[in-house]
Amino acid sequence: MSRNKRRVPEINSSSMADISFLLLIFFLVTTTMVVNKGLARRLPPPIPPDQKTEDLKVKERNVLVVLLNSDNQLMVQREYISVTELRKKAKEFIVNANNAQDMPEKKAEEVQFFGEIPLTRDHVISLQNDRTTSYKAYIEVQNELIAAYNELREELAKSKFGVSYAELDDDRKTAIQYIYPQKISEAEPKNYGGNK
Template sequence: MARPINAVNTGSTADIAFIVLVFFLISSNMDSSGGLQRRLPPMPDKNQQVIDQKVNKRNVLVVRINESDRLFAGGEIMDISMLKDKAKEFLMNPNNDPSLPEKEEKNIEGFGMYPISKGVISLQNTRGTSYDAYIRVQNELVRAVNEVRDEFAMANFGKSFILLDETKQEIVRKAVPQNISEAEPKDTGKK
């Protein structure tokens, strides 16, 4: 007569697997190497009316990325290596070019009157745009704003933006606002 086979007790195996999973989640690093560090504006009040702002065409630089990750800035095909300089020229308008954004004199508290660009960079992409291309374009646009801020800080305070105290950084942010508008991705109709 054959002896009955004893069953293996697996109750503790599930407990051990759970403990190993918890240990892994606690001890592992979840940082991502890419992404955007942005502080989003607060949610509007439920009773707040949406006001559609009219923006002069010369004050908008349209940056598009299509489903093939091709970049278009200001209506022309562009290599990403040229985007930062195009965005800087657009934001600064150093020669008061009538095809580039107009400037509005504003009083910045703690600084005085300063001509602030009305320029807005409108970033548009399709649903087929790769995340990598989107992040690279975003990084170039933010790099352009940061360089303009650094140039302003050096010219007016003798230090780069990052070395300024919080009060002076706020002055620089007001003088060189980061006006990057992101449109919702568009479908291209390709299935």
């Protein structure tokens, strides 16, 4: 009878807040909020030491030469330009809408979804920089070149399929990638006009 009246003593939970505070502060200190993002690139495989470096035969009209010197000045096709103009220049070069003589050759090819269309698949954007070029300038140039390709792909996806490039399925993405392949070539390192 007296057993029914006995009550289970309450656990004092006033220190619970302190414990959870401690945990909270531990996580605040040991973790970071930032998710790393960046420009994804692919390096060319190494040249075997016994292989002779043959100059690949690329027609001059197919190459867009982008030079970045030690003073972070940008030269495209022997002309000084600012970084803001680079994207437009690169897009013009890749598309070659007017079939100009000094821009990449066009060859008609059969592409899924698109039928037979003239492509500039042989083009190369050759990026060369000096050892004393600043990393910031280099990333800006890389960014503009990648942006040029991304914009072209986006425009093509919009005009052909009416949706954004990111929303396309894999087959359609591959087709667009085939039409605008990312061809940014970086020269083997040399010392360009820099006083080291």
